[in-house]
Amino acid sequence: MDTSRRSFLRSLAAAPLLAPATSCGPKSSSLSPVAPSPTPPSTALPLGQLAQAAGYLYGAAVDVTGIGDAGFAAAVGTECGLITAENSLKWAALRPAADRFDFTRGDMLLNFARARGLAFRGHTLVWHSSLPSWFSSTVNAGNAEQFLVEHITTVVRHYAGSMHSWDVVNEAVDPASGRADGLRNTPWLQMLGPRYLDLAFTTAAAADPDALLCYNEYGLELGSSAAKRDATLRLLSDLRGRGMPVHALGIQGHAGGSGWPQFDAGGFAAFLRDVGRLGLRILISELDVKDNNLPAAVSARDQAVAAIYRDYLAVALADPAVIAVITWGLSDKYTWIATSAPRTDGLAVRPLPLDASFARKPAWDAIAAAFDRKTSRAVRSAVSDRHVLNPATSGPGRPISARPSGGQSDRPAVLRNRDAPKADRPFRGRYR
Ligand code: XIL
Numbered sequence: 001m002d003t004s005r006r007s008f009l010r011s012l013a014a015a016p017l018l019a020p021a022t023s024c025g026p027k028s029s030s031l032s033p034v035a036p037s038p039t040p041p042s043t044a045l046p047l048g049q050l051a052q053a054a055g056y057l058y059g060a061a062v063d064v065t066g067i068g069d070a071g072f073a074a075a076v077g078t079e080c081g082l083i084t085a086e087n088s089l090k091w092a093a094l095r096p097a098a099d100r101f102d103f104t105r106g107d108m109l110l111n112f113a114r115a116r117g118l119a120f121r122g123h124t125l126v127w128h129s130s131l132p133s134w135f136s137s138t139v140n141a142g143n144a145e146q147f148l149v150e151h152i153t154t155v156v157r158h159y160a161g162s163m164h165s166w167d168v169v170n171e172a173v174d175p176a177s178g179r180a181d182g183l184r185n186t187p188w189l190q191m192l193g194p195r196y197l198d199l200a201f202t203t204a205a206a207a208d209p210d211a212l213l214c215y216n217e218y219g220l221e222l223g224s225s226a227a228k229r230d231a232t233l234r235l236l237s238d239l240r241g242r243g244m245p246v247h248a249l250g251i252q253g254h255a256g257g258s259g260w261p262q263f264d265a266g267g268f269a270a271f272l273r274d275v276g277r278l279g280l281r282i283l284i285s286e287l288d289v290k291d292n293n294l295p296a297a298v299s300a301r302d303q304a305v306a307a308i309y310r311d312y313l314a315v316a317l318a319d320p321a322v323i324a325v326i327t328w329g330l331s332d333k334y335t336w337i338a339t340s341a342p343r344t345d346g347l348a349v350r351p352l353p354l355d356a357s358f359a360r361k362p363a364w365d366a367i368a369a370a371f372d373r374k375t376s377r378a379v380r381s382a383v384s385d386r387h388v389l390n391p392a393t394s395g396p397g398r399p400i401s402a403r404p405s406g407g408q409s410d411r412p413a414v415l416r417n418r419d420a421p422k423a424d425r426p427f428r429g430r431y432r
Helices: 003-014 047-053 069-080 104-115 144-158 186-192 196-209 223-241 265-278 298-316 363-385
Strands: 057-062 082-085 119-126 162-171 212-217 246-249 254-256 281-290 322-327
Touching: 047 057, 047 069, 047 363, 057 069, 057 119, 082 104, 082 322, 119 144, 119 196, 144 186, 162 196, 186 196, 196 212, 196 223, 196 281, 212 223, 212 281, 223 265, 246 322, 254 298, 265 281, 265 298, 281 298, 281 363, 298 322, 298 363, 322 363
Parallel strands: 057 082, 057 322, 082 119, 119 162, 162 212, 212 246, 246 281, 254 281, 281 322
Antiparallel strands: none
């Protein structure tokens, strides 16, 4: 980030009681002169900057079709601090044949990110889905280890030094598979047993010692998710306990839909706390809101979607282990929800922060307000801390950070330096 932008954000963080820098979303300051507007003015700061001022990363999943659309590309460049490769780094995209790698699409995304100073996130090295058609007839118990290690080594090395983080393993937990360890019965598990998880993380760490290595999972937020939360926690605790290089949990966060009334804020918050206690960071890695059971009228539907974002982020951002919020797409023009959870009335789905014309929606306001509330809180406590802290570390001109040691500051002291995840080492990237 250039110095002028950084000092601007610093002054923004240092001046919470002046006129709000953005008029989007509800303000916690009682001095806010006007009620929040549903459509923020175009001068409102983008989500990436609001996130950064609060000590988070904001980003979105994108694919090559999207970045070829000038309007979408501009919106991503404006709003995001990071992009995730939505499909371009999955096996099906990278492996046209058993003996060939095709990095064309992944490299297009990396170049797009680089040209705009965005961090780049890899998704995903090991998953039971999005496998190429040759996979099942070619990979077997005899050669699976060789395929896994070769794939991870080749792909992670290709992007080494450029990757913010990798989803090393995706969706490995599934209590419904009926195993005592809660693992999903995937081809990798069948061919290699549970050791495929160790193999994946150690191989990724050897190929890029600087990337944040994540385990990514879905379906952790509802009352009915308790067994999955327990199994996920047991898996992470086991991996960490045996010194495996897993640094973060990615929580997909595909919210909304018919099950959402069972959102279990308390159970989810306790889960985040337990994950943090393992020394892991947390990324909300694929947030979007299914609107297939919400009213047809656009304004009512947009408000309902925004309320789900608000409730979700109220829990997520309250936990100090959470470092990033990534939506699964940015605009309703490009969203997997259109096919994975379409509406029965045939209306276009509206799950993301921007509409199909790239205009900000109430969902955008809800995300902005969630970051904004964190900034206000952090700044208020930093300002009051000046009375009790050493002025050398808290005086004017010092950057005020919402999370000075990478989000660990609210943790019990015993967890701060012991088993510090690799994320505690200085990151090289712009937003790390
Ligand atoms: C989805 C993509 O968004 C779709 O375009 C693709 O057809 C299928 O995969 N969890 C994940 C993501 O980890 O990889 C999935 O992405 C969405 C659910």
